[in-house]
Amino acid sequence: MGKILVIDDSILLHRTMHSIFNELCEVKTARNGLEALQLLSVEEFDLIFCDLLMPVLNGYEFLERIREKEITTPVVVLSADIQKQSVQKCLDLGAASFLRKPPNTEQILDLYRHHTRNKGEKVEGKPNGF
Amino acid sequence: MAFDLSHWSELLSTGIQSVNQSLGTLFQSTVDCQILHLKEVQPGLLEDQFDSSDCWVISQEFIGDLHGEALLYFADKDALSLVSALYYKDLSEPNEEHEHSTMKSVLAEVGNIAINSLLGAVCNEMEQHITFRIPHTDHTKDLKLYSHRLLRDVRRRQLEHQEILFFSTLLTVKDHDFRGTFVLVLDQKFEQTLQT
Numbered sequence: 001m002g003k004i005l006v007i008d009d010s011i012l013l014h015r016t017m018h019s020i021f022n023e024l025c026e027v028k029t030a031r032n033g034l035e036a037l038q039l040l041s042v043e044e045f046d047l048i049f050c051d052l053l054m055p056v057l058n059g060y061e062f063l064e065r066i067r068e069k070e071i072t073t074p075v076v077v078l079s080a081d082i083q084k085q086s087v088q089k090c091l092d093l094g095a096a097s098f099l100r101k102p103p104n105t106e107q108i109l110d111l112y113r114h115h116t117r118n119k120g121e122k123v124e125g126k127p128n129g130f
Numbered sequence: 131m132a133f134d135l136s137h138w139s140e141l142l143s144t145g146i147q148s149v150n151q152s153l154g155t156l157f158q159s160t161v162d163c164q165i166l167h168l169k170e171v172q173p174g175l176l177e178d179q180f181d182s183s184d185c186w187v188i189s190q191e192f193i194g195d196l197h198g199e200a201l202l203y204f205a206d207k208d209a210l211s212l213v214s215a216l217y218y219k220d221l222s223e224p225n226e227e228h229e230h231s232t233m234k235s236v237l238a239e240v241g242n243i244a245i246n247s248l249l250g251a252v253c254n255e256m257e258q259h260i261t262f263r264i265p266h267t268d269h270t271k272d273l274k275l276y277s278h279r280l281l282r283d284v285r286r287r288q289l290e291h292q293e294i295l296f297f298s299t300l301l302t303v304k305d306h307d308f309r310g311t312f313v314l315v316l317d318q319k320f321e322q323t324l325q326t
Contacts, residue, residue, distance in 0.1 A: 010239040011232065012216060053242065053264055080152065080246035085259045101243055102156040 001025055002116050003043070007036040007062065008051040008078070013101075017049065020105050025112070033057030037065060045073050047115045049108075050095075052079040052086065063093035074115045078103060133170050133295050141252050142168065142297055142314075148251035149312070152243050153303065157215065160304040163312065170293040173284050176315070177277040179296055185209070186233065187276055188241025188267050191283065192249060194260035198294075198316040199283055200245040202301075203273065208308035209237060215306055216240070234267040241265050244301075244312065280315055 002025035006017045014029045021027050025046070030036035034057040036050070052059035059077060066075070074096035079086070087098045096115065099107055146163045153161040171179060186209040188202045204212060213236045242265045253260055270276050284294065295316040302309045 009235075010242075011235045012239045015217065053262055055264060080243040080250070081262060082148070082247065082250035083253050083259055084257075086250075100152070101246075102152065104155055 002046040002112075003028065004112070005030065005036060005039060005045040005048045005073075007031075007033060007048065007054070007059070009054045010051070013051070013078070016102075017108075020108050021112075031055075033059065033062030033065065036062060037069075040066070040069075040071060040073070047112060048073050048075045049078050050075050051101075052077060052081055052090070060089065060093060063090065063095060067094050076111050076115075133293070135168060135170075138295060138297070139165075139168055141255055142248075144255050145248035145252045146299065148247040149244050149301075152247040153240075153301070156240070156243060157303050157306060159306060162302050162304070163299040164302070166298045166300055166311070168295075168297050171296045173281055173294055176281050176284075176294065176296075177274055179298070179313075180273045180277045182272050182274045184269075184271050185273050186237055186267065186269050187273070188237050188245075188265055190241060190245045190265040191263040192260045193263070195256075195258035196249070196253065196260045196316065198314065199280060200249065200315070201276075201280075201313040202241040202244050202310055203313070204237070204308065204310040206269075208310060209233065211306065211308040212240065212310075213237065215308070230269075233269075238265045238267045241267065248312070248314070284315070284317065 004021065004025055005028050006014060007030045008014065009031045018027050028039060028043070028045070030039055032054040036048070037057070050059050050062055057065070059079065063075060075094070076097045076099055077090040077095045078099045078101055080101040082100055090098050097111055099111070142165070146165070149163055150161045167179070183205060185203045185205050189199055191199045213233050217232060217236050245265070246262060249260060295314070297314040299312045300309060301312055
């Protein structure tokens with residue numbers, strides 16, 4: 001079973017992601033970038049979903065920090081900030097993709113399939129989403 | 131220097147379409163924003179734009195090419211209905227501490243999505259960029275008093291002698307029993323930026 005990390009200070013997004021992935025993969029959550037870095041120091045993940053606007057360590061700072069640490073886990077930025085410059089900054093900092101909040105279930109699952117395809121993950125069915 | 135209200139009306143229409151799209155996905159329903167006000171106000175008269183009512187207010191400040199603050203507020207019963215609809219939980223008795231914190235977190239996320247959608251679309255249209263502050267959610271017993279805080283923020287930005295663009299919409303979601311009001315308070319500094 002695969003494992004994803006969801007970094008967001010919103011309990012609504014945590015619940016949504018648990019609902020989307022249900023039994024497809026293990027979902028761990030962090031409330032900000034610093035909590036996520038602590039988790040990444042002891043665990044490996046197949047995919048990371050990361051918000052931008054968070055207390056303590058925001059999404060941009062998190063992207064910078066994992067690049068410094070040479071962590072290669074793909075990061076999908078999930079944010080309501082749809083400004084062109086914000087999206088470009090995320091991609092420049094190494095984000096694999098940018099998804100507008102709120103995402104729909106299919107978008108999330110497509111990205112999961114895309115990033116885990118080469119790891120032999122098998123995604124079946126469609127769990128309940130939002 | 132006055133705001134070009136007809137220009138802003140077009141810009142905000144683009145922003146509203148973006149809000150309808152985002153909140154429509156969130157609620158899996160049709161969202162409608164009906165414009166109530168788009169006008170210039172003197173900072174000292176900001177209080178007159180608000181009612182004396184109990185409500186939950188999500189506020190988010192933004193800085194950059196555009197300075198100001200956006201609010202999304204819901205009457206108590208509407209906020210309860212909204213959070214129940216999204217969080218699949220009966221929050222009819224929101225007195226418990228954890229339920230209060232659930233209300234704050236869910237409302238902050240809804241506000242963040244709505245405000246970012248609106249202003250993000252406006253900024254993209256104008257090829258401007260802003261930085262959003264972390265949203266705050268408060269429960270107030272008198273929305274009119276909340277305007278005092280807004281005014282303090284305007285003064286903090288040292289723009290109290292300028293007029294403010296005041297924009298409000300009524301937000302309704304089909305098949306859901308709640309509605310909210312969206313307010314955007316924009317300092318004139320941005321208008322100057324646009325015209326230079």
